[in-house]
Amino acid sequence: MSYQDERQVRQAIVDIHRKLYELGFSVANDGNTSVRLDPDKIFITPMGLNKAALKVDQICVIDAKGNTLSSNGYTPSSERQLHTAIYDVRPDAKAIIHAHPPHAIACTLVNVSLKEPVLPEVIVALGAIPTARYAVPSTKDFGDAAAEEAKNYDAVVLDRHGAVTLGQTLDEALQKMERLEHTAKIMSIASAVGRVTPLTKPEADRLRMMSGRPDSMDNAITSAVVPEANDELVELIIKEVKAAMVSRKV
Numbered sequence: 001m002s003y004q005d006e007r008q009v010r011q012a013i014v015d016i017h018r019k020l021y022e023l024g025f026s027v028a029n030d031g032n033t034s035v036r037l038d039p040d041k042i043f044i045t046p047m048g049l050n051k052a053a054l055k056v057d058q059i060c061v062i063d064a065k066g067n068t069l070s071s072n073g074y075t076p077s078s079e080r081q082l083h084t085a086i087y088d089v090r091p092d093a094k095a096i097i098h099a100h101p102p103h104a105i106a107c108t109l110v111n112v113s114l115k116e117p118v119l120p121e122v123i124v125a126l127g128a129i130p131t132a133r134y135a136v137p138s139t140k141d142f143g144d145a146a147a148e149e150a151k152n153y154d155a156v157v158l159d160r161h162g163a164v165t166l167g168q169t170l171d172e173a174l175q176k177m178e179r180l181e182h183t184a185k186i187m188s189i190a191s192a193v194g195r196v197t198p199l200t201k202p203e204a205d206r207l208r209m210m211s212g213r214p215d216s217m218d219n220a221i222t223s224a225v226v227p228e229a230n231d232e233l234v235e236l237i238i239k240e241v242k243a244a245m246v247s248r249k250v
């Protein structure tokens with residue numbers, strides 16, 4: 001259910017941060033969330049406060065470029081460029097959560113990727129969980145790095161820092177954040193005891209078709225079953241070889 005008015009949005013942001021804290025996805029001042037109520041009106045958490053104890057009148061409002069529209073004396077999140085960059089490439093997104101789920105961050109520290117097709121439910125629910133390239137938090141480059149991946153995926157790990165998820169509502173984004181962190185937890189356990197084996201390509205393809213994501217980035221490899229030109233065939237083979245090399249590194 002989408003948000004009806006400003007009061008509902010402010011309360012939803014307050015509520016979601018309490019849940020993020022209870023889930024252990026963010027501590028102290030960490031994390032920030034936003035809701036885009038109108039194309040040029042984004043409600044976003046303030047900078048610096050303990051987000052588990054937010055109050056509705058502390059939520060700030062910015063425009064699509066990150067300029068402050070109203071703030072009640074507070075400063076909009078230092079990560080507002082992360083939010084505006086993602087909204088910019090995802091016109092369908094209405095809500096964004098940025099948190100610091102510990103297993104997801106830990107995986108980036110030891111190069112355990114969550115992008116490989118390993119768990120069926122992840123392929124069906126999210127397509128894949130890529131990791132954005134490293135960038136310094138709270139910079140424009142950080143927002144750009146996240147947006148490069150969020151353009152095609154709803155759940156993205158941020159190298160050495162956290163994760164970002166998006167959806168029509170904050171509850172939807174939270175579900176994706178839970179899925180991401182649970183996947184990271186499973187991958188942490190599995191990687192600690194052995195080598196993780198991805199699903200076979202035909203099975204991963206079948207799951208992608210079931211998920212209704214024939215256009216996903218991962219599927220770009222498999223959807224071109226009948227290339228129209230030799231150049232496409234060469235490109236297809238290169239992609240297949242690269243994918244095989246990546247999967248062997250996991």
Ligand SMILES: [Zn+2]
Nearest residue numbers: 031137161162
């Ligand atoms: Zn952060």
